[in-house]
Amino acid sequence: MTDVAHFSAKASLCLSAATPTAHLAAPVLAQHLGISRQAALRLIGSAPCVIASALDPQPAQRLLSILSSLGLRVRLVQQDGTTSRVDLSVQLSVW
Numbered sequence: 001m002t003d004v005a006h007f008s009a010k011a012s013l014c015l016s017a018a019t020p021t022a023h024l025a026a027p028v029l030a031q032h033l034g035i036s037r038q039a040a041l042r043l044i045g046s047a048p049c050v051i052a053s054a055l056d057p058q059p060a061q062r063l064l065s066i067l068s069s070l071g072l073r074v075r076l077v078q079q080d081g082t083t084s085r086v087d088l089s090v091q092l093s094v095w
Contacts, residue, residue: 009078011060012053016073018044025070032063044072054079 022044029040043051067074
């Protein structure tokens, strides 16, 4: 599940785990972060890790969505260390 948050402050993009197809995200990661493809592959291979920090909210959300769709397990963490809240409510079905 993609962790979607609405941050107003800078955020870090954290890689929790990579999947067998995660290497497909290397060119996208390299382009968005302005790093080489090899550096992007090293980042992906060192999961869990912080991929990027001090990202503005909109680019961070965009990169989160793209990387998630390519098979990476990523989440955003605000600079103050908080993550987004997740709705854990359960709705009972009516019988």
